[in-house]
Amino acid sequence: MSTNDPKKTVEEEELIDIDSPEALEDPEDDERLQKLIAERDDLRDKFMRALADAENARKRSERDRREAEQYGGSKLARDLLPVFDNMKRAVQSISDEGREEHKAVIEGVELTMRELLNVFRKHGIEPISPQVGERFDPQQHEAMFEAPLPGTRAGEIIQVEADGFMLHDRLLRPARVGVSSMPSS
Incomplete structure (x- = not known):
């Protein structure tokens, strides 16, 4: 079964132990690992940006509420x-x-x-x-x-x-x- 098969579950996929010396011998595994790392980094960046946006929105609404109350x-x-x-x-x-x-x-x-x-x-x-x-x-x-x-x-x-x-x-x-x-x- 191909690694790009969408019906394949995580349990069915062969997990790569990146610490083992033969882990990245297969160039296809290395490419897949690089894609996963890039995807993880992209998702982490999006998550951090969304978290920062939510915090900024909270601060802005608090400031707007205080200003509306005062002025x-x-x-x-x-x-x-x-x-x-x-x-x-x-x-x-x-x-x-x-x-x-x-x-x-x-x-x-x-x-x-x-x-x-x-x-x-x-x-x-x-x-x-x-x-x-x-x-x-x-x-x-x-x-x-x-x-x-x-x-x-x-x-x-x-x-x-x-x-x-x-x-x-x-x-x-x-x-x-x-x-x-x-x-x-």
């Missing part, structure tokens, strides 16, 4: 920022005389703003609140305008229009500021 609500958070801004502007626009007259309403709006900030913090959103006189940081601030203001240096914040916000380690929205363009003397 999945960023669109909703971005949409809520103008609500916070409007509430802050409403409180800031009330005169001292109006504060006494509308004290309860102002307190309600301020409490709502604090609660909104608490919810933001609970979900990893932190405000960026620059102060007048600080240096402009392009990583966290957006310059809405530049103006020469005596008594300041170029690049100093001269007005804060809106707070910025970070979502964990990502910028959700830069703080909107005015910057001094005073030339150095």
Whole structure:
């Protein structure tokens, strides 16, 4: 029976003891052994690649899951920022005389703003609140305008229009500021 007969089982085939001196005397056996070794090496390579692909897919899905958990609500958070801004502007626009007259309403709006900030913090959103006189940081601030203001240096914040916000380690929205363009003397 030929060695290439597909009906032949492993038990029926003559096994080669590669350690014996006469094992590879037959050139056909040597060729068959080389083919088997090449096939084994090819299958081992495919197996190792499949194992690496599976591990990479597991790591990628874990990273995607973490990112979705941390940053999945960023669109909703971005949409809520103008609500916070409007509430802050409403409180800031009330005169001292109006504060006494509308004290309860102002307190309600301020409490709502604090609660909104608490919810933001609970979900990893932190405000960026620059102060007048600080240096402009392009990583966290957006310059809405530049103006020469005596008594300041170029690049100093001269007005804060809106707070910025970070979502964990990502910028959700830069703080909107005015910057001094005073030339150095």
